[in-house]
Amino acid sequence: MERAELVLLAVPDDALPDLVSGLAAVGAWQPGQLVAHTSGRYGTAVLDPARRLGAIPLALHPAMTFTGMSLDLTRLPDCTFGVTAPTAVLPVAQALVVEMGAEPVVIEEEDRVLYHAALAHASNHLVTLAAQSTQLLGSIGVERPDRMLGPLMRASLENALAAGEGALTGPVARGDTGTVAAHAAALAEAPEDISRAYTRLAAVTASRALERGLLSPEQERAITEALARPEKEESE
Template identity: 50%
Template sequence: MVQPPAGGDAPHDGLRPARLAVGVISAGRVGTALGFALERAEHVVVGCSGVSTASRQRAQRRLPDTPILPVDEVARRSELLLLAVPDAELGMLVTGLASIEAVRPNTIVAHTSGANGRGILAPLAERGCITLAIHPAMTFTGSDEDIDRLPGCCFGITAADEIGYAIAQSLVLEIGGEPFRVREDARTLYHAALAHCSNHLVTVLLDAADALRAALQGQELLGQELVGDVPGGIAERIIGPLARASLENALQRGQGALTGPVARGDAPALAAHLRALDETNPDLAQAYRTSSWRTAQRAHASSDVFAALTQVGQS
């Protein structure tokens, strides 16, 4: 059975943690979404920190009953302290909290950084805190969709021992997520994989939309619409169904989802693509060439495909 930190005021039901007093540092996209989800699971967010106007407005909208307090006061009130700050700020925050002894021993301290494990929380672990890394494998935009996406989201967790894992797992399960363990020494590789998927997928889609706009520029669509640069236009409506189908095919069929000129071994079509893209945007052509090379490796493409990529790249 998971033991509550000092100050816990309710018994456990199996691995269900006691109702916890939760502090959130800071009131950004991730912190307020998780705070909302934890309150929905009957925990109480007793304080959050927020400096910018946007973070304060977000806190007031998502956590209307939660006071906005200085960081040290949030820490002192908390039984579960959620550190939801950017990766670059996490180490300094932890060092500062430890130096002023703002966090009580036995407090559960969890950060939401994907790239970091428990090591960065060592100054608080030395003060007797239960330290956890709990990272939602999800992109956050600040919209209400962030909260809707948490149920069913997977969370990468790293803890010191089985008690820590039990606490982290039960918290994730309470908000409807799926927990999975990530070794301390694998956090950077884990984070790189997620960044490659999420960030680069966005770049590929936006590049594709730009190229499509260039192909359609100056034309009217059924006499009603001009091709513009505003997101959500015809370019996005064209690539949306294709991109969604490709994503689902990749997730369900793996390597069998590969289609197109590289997978077919159509070197002339590939060379023509690269010439057209180079005329429009050389940087986009280079990105297409790099992705095509990796696709060719995955597809075990013929030598003439690699030759086309090399020849175009040297022209």
């Protein structure tokens, strides 16, 4: 590290502060040395112990999921990086991202946590939803749930990214209260994490559909009541 012109720290978020300060304590950071981390949560403030010793701090977070296989390399040209750096060296951070074939997007220091939360919400929770739906289909004897869900989820994602909530379909968007109530009743017998996720997400979807004029207030209220009914009956 002491001889390196560029040091890349790719460790879990919670390990980063102690790693940076520990390396500072042993004098590992050098003046003029570029030090970059790949954490989504942190900007460059976490690198202050290195900066005080003359190192140049950069935050380069790929907005991509990685598996640890060679497949990951092919995904870099299609992704963006959330980049944070002092103004004077921001072009250096952007150039490093471009060298990898990716696109740099500047994220302000104070926005890093919200930026990372948005990515985690979109990526991690999508995996949870896919796993829950796969579990439900498997429980009724569908042998290849992935074949059934794959085309549907890919189309839904593409439509959502292209048209936002204007691409919303399904019983909530139609105000089909009877179907929503039937779903909630059936899922009351499913594992609790699945029923809870469905009812809460359906309620949020109804609320957002109301805000965008896709549902009337009466329709939104009816759907919310239908979603709450199984929980009330269970508690009684």
